[in-house]
Structures are given as structure tokens and as C-alpha cells.
Amino acid sequence: MSQTYFFIDECGDPEFFGKGKSLLVGTKGYQPLLILGMIETTNRKALYKAVNEFSNQILSDTLFKTIPSVSEPNWFLHAKNDHPEVRAEFLSFYETALILLFMQLLLVKT
DSSP states (O other): OOOOEEEEEEEEOOOSBOGGGOBOTTSTTOOOEEEEEEEEESOHHHHHHHHHHHHHHHHHOTTGGGSHHHHSTTOOOOTTTSOHHHHHHHHHHHHHSSOSEEEEEEEEOO
């Protein structure tokens, strides 16, 4: 029987209350969205290798090398910091990766 692995990540801030239990909803800087994403795989080592190969392809691509964030030393994939073209390439990569399931949940905090 193969083992299943889950990788979970979030985007946004899960907080509703600040210091002293003051409500943050509607205040300046409040993030009304929270996104949770999860992938499921049975081969985490192959997935890790595939993600590293994808990163190396981006780094060796003549066009992507011209993007300032990619050309920075120690660049790594991170959707928050990546150029929209890199994000689009990574979403295409999802279709070929060893992922059994990809789920995303968008929560609107009101």
C-alpha cells in the first residue's frame, strides 16, 4: 500500500481580532480574504525533483532571466513574489506534476 502525502499552504491572514480582542474587520490593512490550498501526492520525492527541475528551467530560460526577481541571487518559487508569467508557467506545470489532487478554498472574512 502506498503512502499519501498532503502539502498545505495559505495566502492571506486568518486573523479576525487584534490585540485586546479588538475586531479587525473593516480596519486599515485588514485582509478580507484567506486562501487555503492543498495538494495530494503518493510520490513526494518525485514531486520535489520535478519542482526543482521546473525551477532550474525558469532560471535557465533566456526570457525569464530578464525578470528582475528571477535574476536575483537565491531566487526561489513563491507566488507572492513571482512575475505573472512565472506563476502561469507554474500553474501549467501542475497539470504534468505527480499530483493526485489539488484543492483550493477561498474564504471571505466579513
